[in-house]
Amino acid sequence: MHYHIPSDEQVLNGLKKVLEKFRTVSSQNKLKTLVSKKLTAKKKNYNVSGSRLRNIAINSDFVKLEIHTREGDPKKLLTKCPVCGNILNRVKNLTIWGGEVTIEFRCKKCNYWTGKKKRIPTRYVFHLKK
Numbered sequence: 001m002h003y004h005i006p007s008d009e010q011v012l013n014g015l016k017k018v019l020e021k022f023r024t025v026s027s028q029n030k031l032k033t034l035v036s037k038k039l040t041a042k043k044k045n046y047n048v049s050g051s052r053l054r055n056i057a058i059n060s061d062f063v064k065l066e067i068h069t070r071e072g073d074p075k076k077l078l079t080k081c082p083v084c085g086n087i088l089n090r091v092k093n094l095t096i097w098g099g100e101v102t103i104e105f106r107c108k109k110c111n112y113w114t115g116k117k118k119r120i121p122t123r124y125v126f127h128l129k130k
């Protein structure tokens with residue numbers, strides 16, 4: 001089977017059609033299958049990688065990404081966002097009572113965040129933005 005690599009615009013259009021139909025898609029793999037199927041309609045087989053699809057979704061204005069995570073190694077340093085590859089911003093939070101400082105890392109692009117206990121992404125849910 002021969003596969004074509006779709007353009008960003010094609011992926012974006014397919015993604016929009018899929019989300020307008022389903023509203024919510026509960027995993028990246030499911031979304032990949034649905035978008036690829038949508039693009040394949042014109043007798044060509046298209047294949048889009050999951051991470052590329054995720055990034056196009058993050059950069060679009062109609063997708064709300066829900067990130068499910070598990071706990072990871074607290075010693076591991078994260079400099080880049082594990083979801084979209086953007087730079088993580090360090091945020092300090094002072095608690096009101098004890099003046100204790102907690103450090104958080106946040107991604108401005110996709111809203112991923114993590115504290116000392118690292119949040120490792122395990123599943124993505126894609127919602128159509130209202």
Ligand SMILES: [Zn+2]
Binds near residue numbers: 081107108109
């Ligand atoms: Zn991110």
